[in-house]
Amino acid sequence: MTHTLTEAALWLLVLLPAVVGAALALSRLERAAAVVSLVTATLTAVLALIVAFGRPEMSVPFMAGSDFALGVDALSALVVPMVAVVTLLVVVFAAGEIRESQGRFHGLMLLFAAAALVTATAQSLPALLFSWEVMGATSFALIGFWWRDDQRVSAGVTAFVTTRTADVGMYVAAGAAVAGGSGLALADLAGSSASWRHVIAAGLLVAALGKAAQLPFSFWLSRAMEGPSPVSALLHSAAMVAMGGYLLLRVEPLLAATGWAAGAAAWVGAATALLLGTVAVAQRDLKQLLAASTSAQLGFVVMAAGLGTVSGGAAHLLAHASTKALLFLAAGAWLTALGPKRLAGLRGVARRWRLLGVTATAGALSLAGIAPLALWATKDAVLAAALEESPLLYAVGLAAAALSAAYAGKILMVVWRPVPLDEQAEVEGHHDEEQQGTRHIGPLEQAPLVVLALGALVLGALALPPVGDTVARTMAEEPLHPAPLELAVSALIALAVVGSVWWRRRVPEPRWALGWLGLEHITHVVVVRPTVRIAERLARFDDQVLDRAVTRSATGALTAARGMAAFDDTVVDGSVEAVSRSSLSAAERSARGDNRWLDGTVERVASWTRGLGRLARRPQTGQLHQYYIQAVAVLAIGVLLLLTVR
């Protein structure tokens, strides 16, 4: 295989389900959608195998100075085929199971699978966060697939918002990675500057714990059981939840480099395995039991990441994926056929559909940790690492293993123990509680279970020599062999617990564990309700204080303007009027004065002048003798004047 060919295969691996999924989700195809989806999922599975062997890497420039980098290494070479194959098997199952809105269902499933495949191959934080959150969003749409039921949509909202709360850690980690100078490539994160390394590790740890439904985030997984069973089989076994554990395995060097994050992961994983194991034992609903056990089993993977055994964690991830997908599908098939809500309605069901019963039994035995099935070996690989680290951690892990035997034994007891004749009516009374059963399980529903059961039987080899050693070496790890004694102890405990459950016909169901430790209630009381209350207060503040302040200052401005208008009218305009009035009257007065005095004077002067003129005209008669007399008179007056003045 040439290099470019495998690179193309990697591109196709993520683009094919993404593009076909998006197209299907927006289409209105029904039966054809299932066919298209089957073909796509098959091709994707083939591509996954190609890249698992070819190990291509590639990247394109993306953003924030970082690439959208995908690649397949030893770890993802295991996880990518797992995701693709489980997707294919679940799609086969769903082709028989889902009868309405098939375009939307298969489209979303393929979109989800594409996101999970990008997550599994992501080599840079932007690429990882990209697919990480798309997984969350498609899971919302898939859990709330039957959107006419409000509580199912609410469950989707809970799942998305809870996991996104944890995702905040990944955003912060990205900022810290830029600040710490390591860049956004996942492999370089451990090389960040010391102080920022803590922030990166903390952020990624929180994000992973949220997705993996570890404490304290586990409750969303309980709600997620409102979704269709095929959704749970894919999202809550092989992908999404599993991707949380996978992320911690992927960044194990970073966790180890901080000095505390690895220990924190190990203990949170152990605590989840123990507490959610107890929750699983207490459940009376098969899907709830399986969900709690998923959290618990992922606890072992998280523990493995904290303990530095990536190969052990990966083996457990794969073994669990196969086992749990099988059990979820079996639960889905029974649910569709009989419609019971509670375990009580499933009594003896394995005897009714034998093939289904046998395959589910393989899954349950693997889950219980019965030797030599898958989870027995993989879990012990993790426990061996725990024993090296701390005996207490080992003890907690072993107790959690015993709990898994208890809840798996509970399933076996319920589905296999024959129902006495006098109780049959009661069992049938529980049928059709949740939904109207079809009383039919077709070949499409059963075929995938056989393949998955095979996985549940043999995948333990990944943790046992010789295959396990090869796996460990490809991950540059020293193979870790659980001591024969440890293997024997855990196998014996599992057998003893399952046997005791079988014979005693019951397990203790602690009430405090039935409600998933009250985690959802606590979250509501501590986070959701106060937030909503603050939001309402702030909204009131916005309307009644901020907005009103603006309105009031506008009204104030208006009032001030009115006052000023009044002032303008009375004072300013008044004084102007007064001035103009007074100037008018002054003008009138002056006009009168003008008439009387000025004009009068002028007139008088004029008349005087006229009179003078008339007088002056009189002497000018034109007669010489009169001029002579005048000249004599003037002369005489002149002489007189001259004489008197002198």
Place this chain on the structure above:
Amino acid sequence: MLSLIVFLPLAAALALVLAPRLGDTAARWSWVAVAGVDLALVVAVWWQYETPAEEQLAFEQRAEWIPGVNSSYHIGVDGLSLPLIAMTAVIFLACAVYALRDTNRPRLQSALFLFLQSVSMGLFVSADLILFFVFFDLSIVAMYFVIAGWGHGDAARSALKFFLYTFLGSLALLVGFIGLYIAADPHTFDMVELSEQTPLAGSSLAGGLVLAAILIGLAVKTPTVPFHTWLPPAHTDAPAVGSAVLAGVLLKMGTYGFVRIAMPMLPDAWRAWAWVVIVVGIVSVIYGALVALAQTDLKRMIAYTSVNHMGYIALAVGAAGLVAGDTAEARSIAVTGAVTQMVSHGLITGALFLLAGVLHDRANSYDMDAYGGLAAPAPRFAALFALGAFASLGLPGFSGFIAEFQIFTGSIAAAPATAIAVVGILITAALFLRSLQRIFTGHTRGKSTGFGDLHPAELWSVGSLLLLSVLIGVFPRPLLDVIEPASEVLIDLVGR
């Protein structure tokens, strides 16, 4: 070329006004045609665009205008403005298509929107403060008539409030511009020269006061808390296309002012007051999201998410002012995120407001609780709204993620305390999913019964906005290749 882009819609608007006997259909389609041609011209400009040298603009044009005060008709584009011009052209075209079904005085409406398009385009290409200011104010006038003339509910009052509030803000802006003019030597309103000169670099008091005036002016328009209260009523009572333009284009005039005017012209003052901008940004992010969470009216809810989204921009440009050691790369990432957010918010919120308009058109109510199970009678509407909601809450695969990831990454790296703003994406996730649930899921009830699904005009307009958001979300490089050089230049300028 740029002048043609700016004035073509204006010419068309004049022609529409002067042709009173033009039929309604012809008027509506000529709006679509002109908006389409304008978008084509913008695409052509983008195609030929090459990153200009520092302190220069591409497609520059300069003509004498008011020589007495050294103000000229100076226009040009760079990596900060080109994406906004493209976004503006897209939104106006989408509105033109959406309004094809509108029967309320289409000729005048088309003319008014074409005028508004000219004004918006003009603002983003302006390289002169007076020119900028004229377009800034004309946008307010035009939007006033849009709300008052084509709005519903208490439209007159909301329009007046919008007008007075933003007009007052623009006066503060004008005061700041005059301050810059007076401080510049030689006096000038030219943006490029002012960025080179950085007047008031020496005086922290005068620089601070001028920045304060400009910041208040821009904060009102953006809007940020506490200057946002005009936004919800304006959106609620505006017609769908008016809301889309208001949120998509007009709000960006405020945020664009930060990166175009405040940061490069007053770098000293910007650095000194960076923390104030950051705090305002963080408060807007969280406050806007929380208040949005409590809303029951869909349009008010989207309006408050705009406050939230604009808060991210303020946060990022504030963080860009925290000049220290080796954070230049981080701060440049933050600015790139901020500009991306301007484009992204325009597309996504534009789409959401157009979708909200469908509710009003069919059932005359924005009250989310009046609906329920709407996905049954209106599956296409439900699908597009779900896409818009996920886009708006910053889901990867949409442009919002590209913007917000860069804003957070850059800001947190420059100032770790800004990490608190990440809570915003959580609250918006919750509120959008809640609104989806309230309106679309459950049993069909209330006003949902008999609700008609999207018409082709609605489908195509909203669908193309969301499609663009997806394209940016999946292939961000063509956009980021334009923005990134400009952000680096801006970071250099702020660091002077």
